[in-house]
Each structure stands twice: as structure tokens, then as C-alpha cells.
Amino acid sequence: MKDGLSRRQLLVRAGVIGCSVAASPLITPMSFAQAPWDRRLVVIILRGGMDGLDVVRPVGDPAYAPLRPGLRTEGAQDLDGYFALHPALAGLMPLWSKGELGFVHAVSTPYRDKRSHFDGQDLLEAGTVDLGQGARDGWLNRLLQEVPGVERDTAYAIGTTPLPVLDGSAPVAKWAPEANLKISPQTMRLAERVMEEDPALHAALAEAALLAENGRDGKGGRAHRQIASYAAGRLRQDARIAAFSLGGWDTHRAQDRVLPRSLATLQEAILTLRDGLGADVWGKTAILAMTEFGRTARENGAGGTDHGTGGLAILAGGAVRGGRVNGDWPGLAESALYQRRDLMPTRDVRAVAAWVMRGITGVNRDVLENKVFPGLHMGSDPGLLA
Amino acid sequence: MKTGTYYLVRKAGSGDDMGFSPHLAERRFGYGRSPSIAPPENIAGMLGRLRGKDLMAERFPVPGFRQLQDGHVVKARFDAFARKKATTPEQAAEAREKSDEIEQRFRHQQLETFAQQQLRRIHSKDNFRERLVDFWSDHFTAQGKSGLLKLAIPAYVEEAVRPHVSGRFVDMLSACITHPVMLEYLDQSTSVGPNSKRGRRKGNRRGLNENLARELLELHTLGVGAAYSQTDVRQMAELLTGLTRTRDYSFVFRKGWAEPGAETVLGKTYSDQPGMQPIRNALSDLAMHPSTARHLAGKLAVHFISDTPTERTIGRLTRTYLDSDGDLMAVYEALLNDPAAWDSPPTNIRPPLEYMSTALRALAVPPDRFAALTPKETLRWFLRPLKIMGQDWDRVSGPDGWPETDAAWVTPQGVAARLDWAMNVPARLLDDLPDPQQMLQDIVGPDATDALKFAASAAETQAVGVGLILISPALQRR
Numbered sequence: 001m002k003d004g005l006s007r008r009q010l011l012v013r014a015g016v017i018g019c020s021v022a023a024s025p026l027i028t029p030m031s032f033a034q035a036p037w038d039r040r041l042v043v044i045i046l047r048g049g050m051d052g053l054d055v056v057r058p059v060g061d062p063a064y065a066p067l068r069p070g071l072r073t074e075g076a077q078d079l080d081g082y083f084a085l086h087p088a089l090a091g092l093m094p095l096w097s098k099g100e101l102g103f104v105h106a107v108s109t110p111y112r113d114k115r116s117h118f119d120g121q122d123l124l125e126a127g128t129v130d131l132g133q134g135a136r137d138g139w140l141n142r143l144l145q146e147v148p149g150v151e152r153d154t155a156y157a158i159g160t161t162p163l164p165v166l167d168g169s170a171p172v173a174k175w176a177p178e179a180n181l182k183i184s185p186q187t188m189r190l191a192e193r194v195m196e197e198d199p200a201l202h203a204a205l206a207e208a209a210l211l212a213e214n215g216r217d218g219k220g221g222r223a224h225r226q227i228a229s230y231a232a233g234r235l236r237q238d239a240r241i242a243a244f245s246l247g248g249w250d251t252h253r254a255q256d257r258v259l260p261r262s263l264a265t266l267q268e269a270i271l272t273l274r275d276g277l278g279a280d281v282w283g284k285t286a287i288l289a290m291t292e293f294g295r296t297a298r299e300n301g302a303g304g305t306d307h308g309t310g311g312l313a314i315l316a317g318g319a320v321r322g323g324r325v326n327g328d329w330p331g332l333a334e335s336a337l338y339q340r341r342d343l344m345p346t347r348d349v350r351a352v353a354a355w356v357m358r359g360i361t362g363v364n365r366d367v368l369e370n371k372v373f374p375g376l377h378m379g380s381d382p383g384l385l386a
Numbered sequence: 387m388k389t390g391t392y393y394l395v396r397k398a399g400s401g402d403d404m405g406f407s408p409h410l411a412e413r414r415f416g417y418g419r420s421p422s423i424a425p426p427e428n429i430a431g432m433l434g435r436l437r438g439k440d441l442m443a444e445r446f447p448v449p450g451f452r453q454l455q456d457g458h459v460v461k462a463r464f465d466a467f468a469r470k471k472a473t474t475p476e477q478a479a480e481a482r483e484k485s486d487e488i489e490q491r492f493r494h495q496q497l498e499t500f501a502q503q504q505l506r507r508i509h510s511k512d513n514f515r516e517r518l519v520d521f522w523s524d525h526f527t528a529q530g531k532s533g534l535l536k537l538a539i540p541a542y543v544e545e546a547v548r549p550h551v552s553g554r555f556v557d558m559l560s561a562c563i564t565h566p567v568m569l570e571y572l573d574q575s576t577s578v579g580p581n582s583k584r585g586r587r588k589g590n591r592r593g594l595n596e597n598l599a600r601e602l603l604e605l606h607t608l609g610v611g612a613a614y615s616q617t618d619v620r621q622m623a624e625l626l627t628g629l630t631r632t633r634d635y636s637f638v639f640r641k642g643w644a645e646p647g648a649e650t651v652l653g654k655t656y657s658d659q660p661g662m663q664p665i666r667n668a669l670s671d672l673a674m675h676p677s678t679a680r681h682l683a684g685k686l687a688v689h690f691i692s693d694t695p696t697e698r699t700i701g702r703l704t705r706t707y708l709d710s711d712g713d714l715m716a717v718y719e720a721l722l723n724d725p726a727a728w729d730s731p732p733t734n735i736r737p738p739l740e741y742m743s744t745a746l747r748a749l750a751v752p753p754d755r756f757a758a759l760t761p762k763e764t765l766r767w768f769l770r771p772l773k774i775m776g777q778d779w780d781r782v783s784g785p786d787g788w789p790e791t792d793a794a795w796v797t798p799q800g801v802a803a804r805l806d807w808a809m810n811v812p813a814r815l816l817d818d819l820p821d822p823q824q825m826l827q828d829i830v831g832p833d834a835t836d837a838l839k840f841a842a843s844a845a846e847t848q849a850v851g852v853g854l855i856l857i858s859p860a861l862q863r864r
Contacts, residue, residue: 117531
């Protein structure tokens with residue numbers, strides 16, 4: 001379905017699946033209510049622990065080169081004379097120049113010392129200080145719980161990987177473009193008939209038919225492109241938040257071969273979002289990409305890096321005040337490292353997310369510090385959004 | 387939901403079992419009907435099979451935890467060699483290759499385990515057991531967090547859960563809480579008493595970890611709403627110190643890690659002798675706590691009857707549990723003899739994995755077909771669709787297990803993925819699909835609505851006819 005189609009036309013099309021449409025939460029009149037705010041937020045969870053030191057390289061730090069003799073591939077893009085961008089993200093340099101790409105270095109969650117992906121990601125998405133506090137929802141959902149006027153299609157969790165960051169009591173739409181309902185219209189009608197006696201299944205099927213139809217903008221392609229283009233389609237309409245995750249960041253060996261592939265995926269996802277959103281909506285959008293932890297400052301014996309602590313957050317979008325590497329840079333001298341092995345985290349990545357959400361939604365600081373991220377001190381405004 | 391059909395079938399059941407229906411027995415307490423297996427004749431038959439030998443575990447075996455431990459040890463040696471001891475890059479590369487091979491072999495074994503699990507469900511006459519194993523392994527959710535241990539759920543279930551499903555709850559509780567997979571999952575293996583010998587060691591950075599203690603009270607026994615305090619959690623955590631593992635993931639109790647002194651949990655004080663006995667005593671008391679009885683009764687009723695069971699049912703199961711000293715067979719007997727078990731409309735949606743098993747049982751997929759699957763096919767036809775349906779196999783997202791509410795599973799994405807799967811995979815799996823009309827008789831029986839009969843006959847192809855039956859509410863709900 002083309003984006004130009006009005007909702008009325010969409011409803012007419014949906015008429016194919018008959019009366020169940022009325023029961024679908026996505027297309028009841030409720031969902032046409034005014035969205036609670038106008039700016040868009042995309043959260044990308046980078047699973048596996050991205051090596052922020054390789055992505056935004058502190059080439060001006062005298063300790064950097066000796067720590068990473070094998071990871072200094074040619075072609076890094078100079079950012080500000082001190083930091084340089086990994087060559088695999090060269091395609092994002094035009095965004096950097098326009099102030100639509102920025103970074104926050106040396107950030108992390110409060111997770112320390114055990115360096116397990118599993119716990120690290122749980123904590124990143126729970127947004128709490130530690131695990132086992134009983135929080136079973138994620139911070140993006142808790143944000144939605146605090147905002148009036150949120151509808152089922154205000155926020156989308158996209159893809160087949162669970163996204164605990166959007167789990168919780170606030171309504172959220174979930175869709176994986178892979179679930180694309182490749183069946184004939186005749187079969188669809190029969191399926192609808194079979195489920196007619198069961199209102200909930202019937203409504204879900206009707207909604208699925210709509211979502212799948214909407215998702216065909218994606219024109220196939222690899223999963224991350226489908227996801228990004230699906231997200232863009234929804235964000236151009238009523239959705240205000242989209243979250244998805246990208247894997248492949250666990251680079252214990254041959255990082256010079258593995259990392260560029262993951263970065264290319266991320267770059268493509270960002271550019272697909274930009275193209276799909278169009279200039280107007282892109283101008284109101286902030287993308288925040290975060291990872292569970294950084295990696296060791298020192299390259300290991302297998303041409304990779306191991307699980308570390310301080311990492312990197314990536315910001316992109318027309319709503320971002322980019323062209324800067326933010327954060328308090330701790331340096332890479334051995335005494336400055338965390339446990340003499342990892343980049344020292346100097347800022348809580350949850351504060352980065354909180355300031356971005358504040359800028360996007362206008363939600364009060366005390367709500368962010370007490371409800372969304374219980375116990376967080378946001379600190380002074382780093383001015384991440386334009 | 388249409389429910390009238392059951393009343394007709396019920397009359398055909400045994401006179402002793404009020405309301406029992408063979409068809410509903412398979413649908414509600416099993417994985418639905420099979421074309422080649424007769425449903426249980428009565429409640430006594432269901433319980434008798436459950437008391438008897440675990441035939442499916444013998445016929446379709448699953449490797450134990452020891453294998454993974456051994457694999458882990460060998461793999462770790464190759465990794466360490468590659469990282470530290472290799473003198474040439476070639477040597478390092480060779481060691482890494484060997485390490486990768488081990489991992490690959492275990493991954494493939496994991497896929498075979500998926501097949502074994504399905505085959506048990508497809509070919510068992512005792513599917514209540516398979517459902518109970520599923521129920522209890524979710525209750526005691528645990529998974530390895532890294533390396534080969536990520537593949538440890540089947541072994542954990544096979545050793546800690548399965549042998550105890552027809553025994554006493556306290557034995558299952560004890561087996562699960564002390565299994566290395568659980569100790570690792572809920573961070574017990576790093577919990578050290580602050581005043582223990584290890585805790586007082588110079589430069590010690592380890593301390594108490596409350597994770598297992600908290601989930602033990604909140605999820606495994608008393609339930610989140612029960613009357614316990616943070617002090618109880620803390621005391622329980624201190625009591626559990628010492629429960630840990632060796633380097634190769636064998637269970638060990640380390641006296642030197644145990645917090646000295648007596649601990650008081652829920653008003654009862656446990657001996658200050660470091661060792662397993664005070665812990666076992668506490669687990670026994672927790673198992674027989676009235677809140678635990680009620681928590682378990684409620685969960686069983688929700689799982690097997692409806693998302694909103696009546697107080698009468700929960701009360702009856704609670705009393706049976708307490709009166710029988712936590713004998714699970716007695717509780718199941720009470721469950722099966724509860725009128726609600728046969729009167730309630732089948733509204734519970736089957737979670738994705740259970741749904742898939744129901745479909746595979748309806749198709750009676752033979753063992754040799756599973757044996758012939760390549761790893762790629764297993765991923766493409768089963769594990770990936772499961773992920774899209776919302777239940778990534780053996781990757782449960784939290785210690786509270788998979789959601790039980792129907793709303794969690796009846797999502798557009800979930801329903802679309804079930805439909806996609808039902809229309810496409812069976813035809814790839816089987817050369818000869820069943821005839822839809824025959825399938826309606828054999829599988830759906832009294833649940834076949836006019837709409838389903840019409841749709842199955844109007845389908846363009848046999849595959850679509852079969853797919854429509856598989857996605858009918860009669861197979862998706864129980």
C-alpha cells in the first residue's frame with residue numbers, strides 16, 4: 001500500500017476482511033486520536049556489545065594506537081581532529097556534516113564486572129540500576145505509561161527478536177515484516193471465516209492483514225531493511241516510537257572483518273529510515289542506538305576485543321543536534337581505564353536516553369528520573385537535540 | 387466460544403467421571419488428537435499412565451547436562467590455547483576451529499533435541515505428562531547465559547523437572563534450585579556471604595546476590611503477592627550462600643562461602659551449621675507454605691482451565707496440595723476431577739510451541755521424517771516460525787517464564803505467523819497430506835463448526851484445507 005493512501009481508503013481495503021475490522025484495536029476511532037506529541041523516536045538496540053572505541057576512534061589519544069595495533073584499518077573518516085569514524089560508516093558522513101549524526105562516548109548502564117550479554121541487555125532494556133528488583137517492564141514502555149493519549153499504534157516493536165524495552169502495561173504494536181501472510185485472497189477469506197466464531201483471533205487476523213499490507217512498502221530485502229522501512233512507514237503516520245534490534249556486535253575475533261558487516265547493517269538501517277521518512281518527518285526524528293556494554297580497550301590475541309564496560313551511543317536524525325562527539329572523555333591511559341582494561345564509563349547511558357525522551361516528548365524530568373528510570377540522576381542537559 | 391458440543395461427547399465418557407470427555411481430555415490436557423492414537427478412556431486411565439513409566443523419555447532420549455559440561459571443558463581449553471598458548475597464528479587458528487566445531491556439534495544436537503521433544507508429544511499416549519513437563523519447566527524457568535550453556539535447557543528439564551512431575555513438589559523444587567543451570571541463571575553461583583571465609587578474604591570483591599532468593603520466594607514458591615518482606619529475601623539469600631558450582635558447572639556446596647550464623651525466614655530460624663540441611667529444611671517449609679499451595683493451585687488452574695479460574699477450583703486444589711503433603715499426583719487427580727476441568731469453555735490459547743506440537747500431532751509426523759531433517763530445515767520450518775509467533779525456542783525472556791494470558795499470544799504478528807506456518811510447512815514436511823474431510827473427523831471431531839466444514843471443503847488445495855483446520859480455534863485453543 002502506498003503511503004499516500006488515506007485512512008479511509010485503508011479502511012475500504014480492509015473491508016475485504018469484513019466485520020472483524022470493527023474489533024481491531026488499530027482501526028477503531030480511538031486510534032485516530034491526536035498523537036501525544038509530534039516528534040519521532042527510534043531506539044535501536046545493538047545486541048552483542050558494540051566496540052565503541054573502534055566505531056568512533058579516539059585517534060588523538062596517544063594511548064589509542066598502541067592498544068589496537070591490528071584494528072586501525074585505513075580510511076577512517078576524521079570527525080573533529082581527535083575522533084575518527086570507522087570507514088564502514090563513511091556513508092553517514094553527509095549526515096555528520098549536516099549536524100544530523102552525533103555520538104556520546106564513554107557511556108554505560110550501571111551494569112558492572114560480570115560482562116554477560118544476557119544480563120547486560122536485560123539491564124539496558126529494563127533501565128533499572130540492577131537486576132532482580134522486580135521490574136519486568138522496559139523503560140520505553142514505562143515512558144508510554146506516563147503519557148496520556150497513547151494508543152496501540154503509538155509505539156511499535158518491530159522484528160522477531162523480543163524487545164523487553166517496550167514490554168509493559170502500556171499498549172504497544174508488535175510486528176515482524178517477516179510475518180508477511182503470503183496467502184491468496186481466497187485463502188484469506190476462508191481463514192477469516194474459520195476464525196469468525198473467535199472474536200480475538202479474528203480481530204488479530206484482520207489487523208495482521210492490514211499490517212502486512214502496510215509493510216509491503218519494504219519491497220523485500222534483508223530483514224533490517226524491511227524493518228527500517230516498515231518503521232518509517234508507520235512513523236510517517238500515527239506512530240511516534242519505534243524500536244528494533246540489530247545483532248552481530250560480539251566481535252571476539254577478526255573484528256576487522258566482522259564489525260564492518262554489522263556497521264554496514266546499521267548504516268543501511270539509518271539511511272533506509274531517512275529515505276522512508278521523507279525530509280519533513282526525518283526533520284522531527286531522533287534515532288538512538290545503544291548497546292549493552294563496550295569492549296576491552298586492548299585488542300585481544302585473536303584480532304578481536306572482549307566484553308568491556310564503557311561504550312558508545314549513536315544519535316542520528318533531523319531532530320538531533322549532531323556534528324559532535326559528546327561525553328566526558330576519560331582517556332585511554334592505563335590508569336584511566338576501568339579495572340585497567342575497559343573504557344571508563346563517565347556517564348550513564350540512561351541519562352542520554354532520558355534527555356532524548358525529554359526533548360522528544362516533553363515529559364517532566366522528575367517522571368523520567370523516578371518512573372521511567374527509577375533512581376537516575378539525569379545531570380545537566382547535554383543538549384542532544386536541535 | 388461454542389461449547390455445546392462437549393455436552394454431547396461427555397455422555398460417551400465413563401460413568402464414574404463426571405463430565406469427562408476423551409476428546410476434551412486430549413484437547414485440554416494434551417496436545418490435541420492424533421489420527422493414530424486413541425484418547426484416554428477416563429480419568430483413572432490418564433492418572434495411571436502418569437503414574438507408570440515415562441515411555442516417551444525412553445523412546446526419544448535427550449542428552450543430559452554432563453555432555454554439555456564435558457563439551458564446555460574441552461572447548462574452553464581450545465579457546466584458552468588459541469588466546470594464550472599458541473605460538474603461531476596457524477596453531478591458534480586450528481585451536482579456534484576445533485572450538486567452533488564443538489560448538490557446532492552441540493548446536494546440531496540441540497536441533498535434534500527439538501525433534502525429540504516434538505516426537506514425544508506426537509506419539510505419546512500420555513500427553514498430560516508432556517504438558518506437565520512443559521508447565522513445570524516454565525514454572526522453574528532457567529537457562530544458561532553464555533557459551534554452550536545456552537543450549538542447556540533441555541538437559542536441565544530432563545534432569546531437574548521431568549523425573550519429578552509425578553512426585554512431590556519439594557523434590558522438584560530442590561532439584562531445580564540446586565541445578566547448576568539455575569544457580570548460574572539467577573546468579574547464585576557468585577553469591578558470597580559477606581562474613582564468610584571467602585567474603586572476608588583480602589581484596590574480596592564478591593558479595594551477597596539476592597537474585598535466586600528473591601525468585602525462589604516470588605516465582606517458585608510463595609508468589610509475588612504473598613506476605614514476605616525484603617528482610618525475608620535477604621535472610622533467604624544468606625541462607626543460600628554456599629550453593630554454587632565448580633569451574634566445570636558441577637554442583638558444589640562451598641562451606642567457605644556460606645554466611646555464618648542462623649537465618650530467619652518467614653519467622654522460622656534455620657540452624658547456623660553451614661551445609662545443605664538448613665537449606666533443605668527451608669525449602670521443605672517453603673514448599674508446604676499455604677501461600678505456595680495457593681500459588682501453585684492458581685497457576686495450574688490458569689494453565690489447564692482458564693485465565694480466570696474460579697475460587698472454588700483454586701480452593702479445592704490448594705486444600706488437596708496441603709492435605710497430601712505436596713503430592714503432585716493428588717493435586718492432578720483433584721484437577722481432573724474438578725467439574726470446571728470439563729465444564730469450562732476451551733478459551734485458553736495454546737502458546738506457539740504447544741500450538742506447533744498440536745499441529746504436528748494432528749499430522750502424525752513419523753519419527754523418520756524428523757530424523758531426515760537437516761539443521762537448516764529445522765531452523766526454517768520450526769524455530770524461525772516459532773520466533774515470529776513470539777516464542778523463540780529455548781530463549782525465554784525472563785525468569786517468570788512465558789506469558790500465560792491469551793492476550794500475549796493473540797497478536798497480529800502471532801496469528802499471521804501461525805497462519806503462514808499452517809499453510810506452508812505441513813506440505814513441505816509430508817509427501818502425503820491427510821484428506822481434510824478425514825482430518826475433520828479424526829482430529830476436530832465434535833468441535834467442527836459449520837464454518838470450518840465449509841472452509842475445509844472450499845479450499846483451493848489440500849494443503850490449504852489442512853492449513854485451515856490447523857488454524858481453526860478448535861486446534862488453537864484448549
